[in-house]
Each structure stands twice: as C-alpha cells, then as structure tokens.
Amino acid sequence: MELIELNAKSRELSGKGAARKLRRNNAIPAIVYGAKADPEMLSINTIDFIKIIRKHGSKGLFFNLNIEGDSGKKKSVMLKDMQMDTFGLNYLHIDLHEIDMDATVTISVSVETIGESKGVKEGGLLQLIRRELDVVCKPSDAPDTIQIDITNLDVGDAVHVEDIDLGENVEIPHEVNFTIITIVAPTVEEEEVEEEDELMEEGEVEAVPADEETSEE
Numbered sequence: 001m002e003l004i005e006l007n008a009k010s011r012e013l014s015g016k017g018a019a020r021k022l023r024r025n026n027a028i029p030a031i032v033y034g035a036k037a038d039p040e041m042l043s044i045n046t047i048d049f050i051k052i053i054r055k056h057g058s059k060g061l062f063f064n065l066n067i068e069g070d071s072g073k074k075k076s077v078m079l080k081d082m083q084m085d086t087f088g089l090n091y092l093h094i095d096l097h098e099i100d101m102d103a104t105v106t107i108s109v110s111v112e113t114i115g116e117s118k119g120v121k122e123g124g125l126l127q128l129i130r131r132e133l134d135v136v137c138k139p140s141d142a143p144d145t146i147q148i149d150i151t152n153l154d155v156g157d158a159v160h161v162e163d164i165d166l167g168e169n170v171e172i173p174h175e176v177n178f179t180i181i182t183i184v185a186p187t188v189e190e191e192e193v194e195e196e197d198e199l200m201e202e203g204e205v206e207a208v209p210a211d212e213e214t215s216e217e
Contacts, residue, residue, distance in 0.1 A: 002144070003076065004052060006063040008032075008042040019093070028091045032065065032077055034098035042067065044094060058082065059132060060107045062139050065096065076101055078139070101139050106173075108132045109143055111180060115151035119183035124155040130180045133161070137170040148181060158182035 008030060011022070019029045022043050030042040052061070061079040081095040099105055110132055120126050133146055143166060148159055159181040161174050 002056075003062050003064040004056060005066065006044065006052065006077075007048065007066050007068065008044050009068045011041045011043045014041060023090070023092075028094055030094035030096060032075065032096040032098060033080075034075070035100075037098070040067075042096075046091065049091065049094070057110065060109050060142055060144070062099070062142070063096070076139070078105065078107065099139055104136055104138055105142075106134055106136050107142055109135050110145050112145040112147050113181065114147050114149045117150045117153040117183050119153050119155040119157060122155060123186055124183045125186055126150070127182050127184055128180075129182065130178070133164075133172055133180070135166065135170050135172055141167070141169040143170065150181060150183075153181070153183045155183050155185050 009027075011018075011029070022029050023046075026046045027043040028046050028049060030044050031039050032042060033039050058079070063077050063079070065075045065077045067073045067075070075098050077096040077098050079094070080097045083092040083094075084090060085092060111128065111130055113126070113128065117124065117126060135142065135146075146164065146166065148164065150159070153159070158179050160177045160179055161172055162177045164172060164180070166172065
C-alpha cells in the first residue's frame, strides 16, 4: 500500500458561505477526524486532488497529509468520504480519518480480473458480481486491488470469497461464501434464436391455408 502525498491548509471559517468561497478559489473544504484529537478543518487544492483521483481512483486511499499553517504537522490519514454535486462534476467536501499505522482498519478494495476465461472464448459471459470487497488489515498490508485470475474458468464456473487468499495479514470478513465472479452461458441469445424459430414456424403454418385458397380458385 502506498501513502500518497497530500497537501492541505488549515482553515478557521466554516459554514456554507465559507465553503462556497473556497470552491470559487479552486479549493475543496475538508475535515480530518482523529481518535485522540479534535476534528480539524482544512482546505485542499482542487486540481491536486483531481490528479490524485485520476491516477489512483477513489477507493482505499491512504495519505501522508502535510498541513500548512500547523507547524508543518504531518498525519497518516485515509479517505473516508467525499461529497460531489448532483451531476458528479465538482467536489463539495472531503472527509479524512487519521489512522494508526499499527492498527487494523476496514477498507474497500476494487476487484480486478486477470486473463481471458476459456469459457468466454467459447461464448460464455463474464459476470463480475462484486466489484469491490471490504478487507480488514493494517494500512501497510492493504492491497491496491484484488486480482483474480479467470484464465481457467469455464462456463458454469465461479469464484467465491473463500477461494481468495490475500495472505495471513489480510482478512475478507464474510458470513456466507458469496459469489464474486461467474461465467454464464449466453441464454439471452439462445432465447432470441428460439423465438425466431417459433416465428418462422408460425409463418409456415399461416402460409398453408393461403396456398390452398389460391389453388381452389
């Protein structure tokens, strides 16, 4: 797991008016919560944050937070939440949580497939049922993604949560052995073919009386 450098500035003013002024000045209102300290209000440069999200995505992000105006204080934090406008174009607020690098945390990690399934090559369809999984581990042990090799999966095969081994330091909490990936037969296409066959048969049946009427005349 990588600690991403993130710069922030301390801020004193709160409220909707102060938040709007920050956004007009190309900054995002933020707050960092700590188990042993009071919440601290911050502002983060919008362009810098967008670059980070474009490069690393928005899941399971840990930062080395550098706070200007606070005696050069640094904190290890994780991205807990970010609010966006209705259209998902602008960041409205960011929530950060200070973490103990030696304590376990729960984070969401993206699922990524590797290879091409032989079942897909034969016409099957890949269904990624869980695109993210929660893992419990220390921040230093957190995987960037959960990679699953699907090369040997045939039609009808599936990968369940208990099939995944992330090592003894990373746990995927679960009560049931739920499915993450499966390869299914292309039933929709088969149904369409059957419907076309039925229509053709109906058309042939209807054509018989029409020919008989013509012959009688």
